[in-house]
Amino acid sequence: MSVKIRLARAGAKKRPYYHIVVADSRSPRDGRFVEKIGSYNPMLPQDHADRIRLVQDRVTYWLSQGAQPTDRIARFLGKAGLAPMPAYSEQPxxxxxxxxxxxxxxxxxxxxxxxxxxxxxxxxxxxxxxxxxxx
Structure with missing residues (x-):
């Protein structure tokens, strides 16, 4: 089973809120997941403490089990110091x-x-x- 750490959208229309979940890569974006390990609220300012919440011990556990983070989650983990910061260019x-x-x-x-x-x-x-x- 290929496991990914990814975002699952929640919240109202034009008011996004995301759960950071561990899910089978074949399951739908907002569907079935194995475990919820954090949340992301893009409506808050970037320096706000509650913008990104992670349960650090569960994140490290799932990374050790071979879960692959998506690009956005990899950036979050790099900023939190839980994984190496991915290399990306600012301009696509x-x-x-x-x-x-x-x-x-x-x-x-x-x-x-x-x-x-x-x-x-x-x-x-x-x-x-x-x-x-x-x-």
Whole structure:
């Protein structure tokens, strides 16, 4: 049986509240679970003590039994010091331009650099001739 530590949604419409549960990965999100090991209230400020509650000894027990935390739960456990902090980037890969758009941007940058190099080259050549005129 594949066991996950994940969020189960509760609360009213537009007022989310989550239970942190240990559940079989095949069971529905808000359905059957093995054990409730905490809660998460996203409506509270980030520095509020009751925003994330965890039963630490049960979390460590389930992690030792091979339960896999979801990405959000792994972040919670990393902040609580119960597991290593997962590596993640702030900017998701989805927001990056697609391949062809990146190629077009690279071509535009090369064209701009070429124009700047051409504009700088005549100025450098003009400088020695101006010195010759001054003599």
């Amino acid at each position: 890969k989805k927001s990056a331009p697609k391949k062809k758009a990146q190629e077009r941007l690279a071509a535009l940058k090369e064209a701009e650099e070429a124009k700047q190099a051409e504009a700088a080259a005549p100025q450098e050549e003009a400088s020695p001739s101006e010195e010759a005129k001054a003599e």
